[in-house]
Amino acid sequence: HPSFSSIETQFRSLCKPSAVSAISSSSAASSPGAVTSPLPSHEALGSSDEEPSYGDDDPSEIYDSSSRVPDNELKEMLRKKYSGYLSSLKKEFLKTTKKGKIPRDARSTLLVWWNSHYQWPYPTEEEKIKLAEQTGLDQKQI
DSSP states (O other), rough: OOHHHHHHHHHHHHTTTTTSSSHHHHHHHTTTOOOOOSSSSSHHHHOOOOOOOOOOOHHHHOOOOOHHHHHHHHHHHHHHHHHHHHHHHHHHHHHHHHOOOHHHHHHHHHHHHHHTTTTTTOOOOHHHHHHHHHHOOOOOOO
């Protein structure tokens, strides 16, 4: 079995860009650190046009322009098909999330009540009914 240092040496040589990718197990056992290849180094690493990828490529280069065309067509088709549904959902969502301002008089009435009940600012059901009558708000708003 090869020693740890010979394996480490082989590993380091493999990690170098100029290293050859094939190691014969017989030469590794007979001469530690030896790296051999049945192919010349430029063929073992690939052609000069093919550079090794390390994950820092631009993602737009991965897909050619012809693959983007069907995506755009699909996007446009889906947009046309569901545009009415999406716009109605958008309108409904805006209605439900839209919160109106509480009238100034109601706000001041609630603030007075809250200041007088600062130790426990949670109105009982009876107090909610009174405050709703005074402010003109719903009990849920109080």
